[in-house]
Amino acid sequence: MSLRVILFGLGPIGAAIGRLTQEKPNMKIVGAIDVDPAKVGQDVGQVIGLGRDLGVAVSADMAAVLATPADVVLHCTGSYLENVKDQLEACLKAGKNVVSTCEELAYSRRKHPALTANLDQVARDNGVTLHGTGVNPGFVMDKLPLTLTSVCQQVHRVDVTRIVDAGKRRLPLQKKVGAGMTEQEFRQEVDAGRIKHHGLPESAAMIADYLGLPVTKIEEAIEPVMATAPVTTEFLTVQAGQVAGVKQICEATGDGKLLVRLELQMYVGAPDAADTVHVHGTPDLTLTIPGGTHGDLATAAAAVNAVPLVAEAREGLRTAADLPVRFAPGKQVGVLA
Amino acid sequence: MSLRVILFGLGPIGAAIGRLTQEKPNMKIVGAIDVDPAKVGQDVGQVIGLGRDLGVAVSADMAAVLATPADVVLHCTGSYLENVKDQLEACLKAGKNVVSTCEELAYSRRKHPALTANLDQVARDNGVTLHGTGVNPGFVMDKLPLTLTSVCQQVHRVDVTRIVDAGKRRLPLQKKVGAGMTEQEFRQEVDAGRIKHHGLPESAAMIADYLGLPVTKIEEAIEPVMATAPVTTEFLTVQAGQVAGVKQICEATGDGKLLVRLELQMYVGAPDAADTVHVHGTPDLTLTIPGGTHGDLATAAAAVNAVPLVAEAREGLRTAADLPVRFAPGKQVGVLA
Numbered sequence: 159m160s161l162r163v164i165l166f167g168l169g170p171i172g173a174a175i176g177r178l179t180q181e182k183p184n185m186k187i188v189g190a191i192d193v194d195p196a197k198v199g200q201d202v203g204q205v206i207g208l209g210r211d212l213g214v215a216v217s218a219d220m221a222a223v224l225a226t227p228a229d230v231v232l233h234c235t236g237s238y239l240e241n242v243k244d245q246l247e248a249c250l251k252a253g254k255n256v257v258s259t260c261e262e263l264a265y266s267r268r269k270h271p272a273l274t275a276n277l278d279q280v281a282r283d284n285g286v287t288l289h290g291t292g293v294n295p296g297f298v299m300d301k302l303p304l305t306l307t308s309v310c311q312q313v314h315r316v317d318v319t320r321i322v323d324a325g326k327r328r329l330p331l332q333k334k335v336g337a338g339m340t341e342q343e344f345r346q347e348v349d350a351g352r353i354k355h356h357g358l359p360e361s362a363a364m365i366a367d368y369l370g371l372p373v374t375k376i377e378e379a380i381e382p383v384m385a386t387a388p389v390t391t392e393f394l395t396v397q398a399g400q401v402a403g404v405k406q407i408c409e410a411t412g413d414g415k416l417l418v419r420l421e422l423q424m425y426v427g428a429p430d431a432a433d434t435v436h437v438h439g440t441p442d443l444t445l446t447i448p449g450g451t452h453g454d455l456a457t458a459a460a461a462v463n464a465v466p467l468v469a470e471a472r473e474g475l476r477t478a479a480d481l482p483v484r485f486a487p488g489k490q491v492g493v494l495a
Numbered sequence: 496m497s498l499r500v501i502l503f504g505l506g507p508i509g510a511a512i513g514r515l516t517q518e519k520p521n522m523k524i525v526g527a528i529d530v531d532p533a534k535v536g537q538d539v540g541q542v543i544g545l546g547r548d549l550g551v552a553v554s555a556d557m558a559a560v561l562a563t564p565a566d567v568v569l570h571c572t573g574s575y576l577e578n579v580k581d582q583l584e585a586c587l588k589a590g591k592n593v594v595s596t597c598e599e600l601a602y603s604r605r606k607h608p609a610l611t612a613n614l615d616q617v618a619r620d621n622g623v624t625l626h627g628t629g630v631n632p633g634f635v636m637d638k639l640p641l642t643l644t645s646v647c648q649q650v651h652r653v654d655v656t657r658i659v660d661a662g663k664r665r666l667p668l669q670k671k672v673g674a675g676m677t678e679q680e681f682r683q684e685v686d687a688g689r690i691k692h693h694g695l696p697e698s699a700a701m702i703a704d705y706l707g708l709p710v711t712k713i714e715e716a717i718e719p720v721m722a723t724a725p726v727t728t729e730f731l732t733v734q735a736g737q738v739a740g741v742k743q744i745c746e747a748t749g750d751g752k753l754l755v756r757l758e759l760q761m762y763v764g765a766p767d768a769a770d771t772v773h774v775h776g777t778p779d780l781t782l783t784i785p786g787g788t789h790g791d792l793a794t795a796a797a798a799v800n801a802v803p804l805v806a807e808a809r810e811g812l813r814t815a816a817d818l819p820v821r822f823a824p825g826k827q828v829g830v831l832a
Contacts, residue, residue, distance in 0.1 A: 309797050
């Protein structure tokens with residue numbers, strides 16, 4: 159079965175997702191939506207960096223593109239559900255299944271109960287599936303630990319620590335974590351809401367609700383990681399005493415007990431990059447992914463692997479834990495690089 | 496919703512599963528089947544080691560017990576699908592969903608295509624779900640690596656190594672891996688089919704088929720691990736030069752290329768017990784569970800956690816990768832031991 163996809167949002171992640179669909183033998187781009195005047199009217203193949211035309215022009219006219227017959231919309235325009243809810247509704251009402259990288263959509267029931275119920279209803283009314291995914295939220299801090307609990311008899315608490323060496327990532331990410339700032343600048347950016355990775359409270363809520371943990375409070379703190387020695391990346395140098403990046407901690411508690419603890423460290427020069435999950439329970443299980451799960455590669459993969467899934471899944475809003483496991487094979491399989 | 500379960504097979508794993516259902520607030524044992532004369536007629540609560548009566552007598556009369564209204568049968572009677580297919584069919588025809596620890600059922604499509612298609616059809620005809628699960632097969636060597644591939648853009652090969660320190664497990668397991676035998680005795684037991692962990696070819700086939708890897712041949716080898724120094728466990732002592740346990744390797748290939756490699760080491764005194772997964776791909780991902788996933792605890796957990804799942808899942812035969820993530824919360828949640 160060939161799956162016709164519409165790309166909605168052509169920033170770095172949307173473009174990476176678009177390129178990856180072209181490595182899957184059963185996916186075809188039939189539409190592309192973006193409001194950037196530099197992209198509108200261009201061929202989507204050029205805009206996403208394929209280096210060749212696909213015969214589909216990028217358009218800012220959402221309604222017109224959504225009128226195109228298609229199976230799945232790959233939606234990558236924002237992190238906040240309030241900001242993208244009209245886009246998602248438009249997709250669903252056009253009868254399209256949706257895979258979105260909107261972080262809040264990965265698990266929105268606690269933060270936006272009414273909005274979530276409404277999107278779920280719109281999806282059901284139109285016989286389609288809505289799914290939020292990515293690597294974090296969507297995998298490292300929720301689906302992966304939840305998968306581990308499927309072999310646990312009892313679970314009392316879940317801890318996840320993700321340490322990312324921002325120095326090995328894109329310049330925008332290095333900037334985004336505050337690398338090179340003074341501590342004061344960093345705290346101003348945090349207060350302004352500009353330094354913040356989205357999704358930890360969503361992952362904590364998802365773990366709590368799927369495990370039946372009695373979480374009543376979810377709190378988040380953002381602190382700088384200071385460089386103790388100079389760090390030079392491909393793009394910039396951080397001096398000792400400057401900010402190297404961010405440490406974000408999310409704690410979910412109930413009746414004074416810590417039930418879910420998520421910690422994200424993203425800073426240049428991180429020596430021990432890894433994703434680590436600890437399920438406190440019977441059996442007590444620890445899992446480590448040394449080096450960690452590459453954010454950009456994995457987010458694009460999670461979205462594209464979900465395309466065949468949402469095309470088949472039950473209608474409604476579905477989380478990563480609601481769906482079965484799926485990998486979308488590429489054109490060349492079993493070929494070691 | 497209260498889930499009524501029937502226990503079918505009350506060996507060590509079946510008993511552990513039965514005990515675990517009694518820690519879940521929404522599961523009730525309404526029937527128990529076993530052919531052992533020492534168990535028939537006894538109260539199932541005593542037989543599974545609860546130390547109290549449940550008001551349900553163990554019966555050898557399969558048809559009579561299966562006539563009891565119930566939601567799910569927890570089936571633990573054997574490893575070979577041919578030997579248990581009549582039992583499974585009887586459960587399905589009685590309108591019961593089934594969770595089975597039969598290793599071959601974890602993924603039986605390649606080895607028993609006709610039998611698999613038939614069981615799938617019987618399940619569909621009766622509107623119920625049939626599911627094979629466990630820790631291995633069912634998790635460490637199939638569901639866990641497949642879950643990891645959900646964030647991969649490309650996958651070329653999958654390796655899993657599971658190292659179990661048999662010295663920390665039950666005596667029957669230590670005997671089963673050949674601990675204390677001479678190499679000749681060990682090879683005789685292998686030739687007789689008595690030393691063999693079931694499920695590696697099933698896991699290899701499951702990985703291959705879900706990832707679209709062009710596997711045409713699946714081969715398995717069983718070798719002894721010899722003790723180089725004396726090892727004493729709670730139950731026995733293995734001298735240097737005697738067999739400490741077993742090393743089993745399963746390789747799935749296509750066109751001469753190795754596509755899936757599964758290695759299981761189970762021996763007394765194993766110093767580095769761990770489950771390790773390596774997905775060769777983009778991103779290239781390695782995952783380790785130090786100490787490994789405890790076989791008995793995790794198999795019972797996998798079966799009991801699947802009870803609410805199969806009660807809701809689409810009808811037919813469903814593998815671990817077909818089903819969403821699920822943990823069945825206990826009576827006490829969020830309580831650290």
